[in-house]
Amino acid sequence: MLDQVFTQISFIDVFNFCVFLTFTICYTYQLYYVVVVLTRRPPERVAKKNHRFAAVISARNEAAVIGDLIHSIKVQNYPAELIDVFVIADNCTDDTAQVARDAGAIVFTRENDVEVGKGYALDYGFNIIRDKYADRAYEAYFVFDADNILDVNYFREMNKTFDNGALASTSYRNSKNYDSNWISAGYAVWFLREAKFLNQARLTLNTSCAVSGTGFFIASEIIEKNGGWKWHLLTEDIEFSANSILEGIRISYTPTAILYDEQPITFRDSWNQRFRWAKGFYQVFWHYGARLCKGIATNPKGSRFACYDMLMTIAPGMLLTIVSVLFNGIILTLGLTGVMSTGTMVASSLSSILFCVFNYVIFMFMFGVLTTFMEWDSIRSTTGKKVRYMFTFPFFMLTYIPIALVALVKKCDWKPIRHSISMDVTELAPAKKREEVSAGR
Structure with missing residues (x-):
């Protein structure tokens, strides 16, 4: 009787159930994050003193936006x-360097077509700063992308986090051009x-956050310890985050420090x-995945969950969806072409793809x-577009599936994204702040 029951269970259904169960077990904790955000406030901070900072910007052909x-x-x-x-000014062919100088920045020009990427440019810059400007005794370094614009209180709020002992912190990332299009x-x-x-919940629960490309600071002691910026994978920010968590460094988050950046508008x-991001996540998983698994069991208790959280961040969770769709697609194709039996098996594969x-x-x-x-209230757009883009968002995310699949097999070269939206900080500040910003206070 028991044998007859098992024979009626399709191996396709068993496979799909295992994929679904694995995904659920691994990521359900993020639903708890939602509950934390909805029911608890993040801690408030007060700074006792102002600290000395250096803002470091890697820019490649960004003359249109870097002045802003x-x-x-x-x-x-x-x-x-x-x-x-x-x-x-990294491998620039425009006047990025001159625009930056005219705006009041100290500029280093870099020409290197072998070591290409933001990580190498940052390392180049940090080494010069440490060598020629050591007497200025910077306590932390901020990393920005050239297309960013900062809220007028950005440094004041981040200083609070640094003054309370954080060695690294990311910030609230908003967009200059939400309403350009669905992308x-x-x-x-x-x-x-x-x-x-994610980050606000992590802050509230006192676990480690992750930096995301731009808008973060790193204490100078970390840069000194590593002899510069030593993270050069395609996603150097996630690599830094994974390495920091493994070393017991908790990355904080400052929800009141607001940064705006420009998003791509063409597919x-x-x-x-x-x-590049998908390929970079695979690289970080390959280099740090095993160590994070080990850290879940062996790291000091305060950072074990952070290791798990980071592992889930870099783990190719999208691959579970891809594997399920591909597996069922192959079964469906074999069934429709007559290689395998049709009927229940084909119907099961088709329903599984649609379900996934x-x-x-x-x-x-x-x-x-x-x-x-x-x-x-933080999204700069009309009510109509906010509602419309709620419906296009899942389809934007759906396009990650072919991207993640191609990233498994295709080599990735660093390709800069062109930025062209010039805005003054007063255009992004709430009305009550505009007079303050214009006055330079």
Whole structure:
């Protein structure tokens, strides 16, 4: 009797159930993050003193936007004498270096077509700063991308985090061009979701966050310890995060420090950027995955969960969806071509594909809706577009599936993303802050 029951269970259904169960077990904790954000407030900080910082910007052909970022740093509600701006003009063919100098930055030009990428440019810049500007005794370094613009209180808020003992911290990432189209809106919602429902929850629970490309600081002691910036994979930010967590360094988050950046608006640029990210996540998983697994069991108790959380961040979770779709697609194709029996097996494979994709779309739609409503006042757009892009967000995320699949087999070269949206900080500040920003206070 028992044998007859088992023979009726399709191995396809068993396989798909195992994939679904694995995904659920691994990522359900992130739903708890949502509960934490909805029910608890993050800790508030107060600074006892102002610290000395250096802002480091790697820029490649960014003449159209870099002046706006430097200006937004110059008008900070923070003592100007405590912030120096350094720009690494990396393999530029335009006048990025001159624009940055005219805006008040110290500029280093770099020409290197072998070691290509932001990580190498940052290392080059840090080495010069450590060599020629050691007497300025910077206590922490901020890393920005050239297309960023900072809220007028950005450094004041990040200083609070640093003054309370953080060795590294990321910040709240908003968008300059949410309403350009469904692609830029997809990026914007994803980063808002990351800030609100990942990093804010981690901060509240006193575990480690992760830096995400731009808008973060690193204590000078970390740079000195490593002899510069020593993380050179395609996603150098995630590599730094994984390495820091393994070394017991807790990365903090400052929800009141607001940064705006420019998102791609063409699918080609979006594909190239996310393809590099997907490839970079695979690289970090390959280099750090085993150590993070070990850290879950052997690290000091305060950082074991952080190791698990980071492992889930870099683990190719998207591959579970890809594997399920490919497996069922192959079975479906074999069934329809007559290689394997049709009927129940084909119907089972087709329903499994639809179930997998449908669940992914619904899950992303729910997160898109929740994020949009929670961050409604922070999103710079019309009500109509906010509602419309809640429905396009899951399809933006769905495009990650082919990108992640191609990244498994195709080599990735660093391709810069062109930025062209010039904005003054006063355009992004709330109305009540505009007079303060314009006055340079």
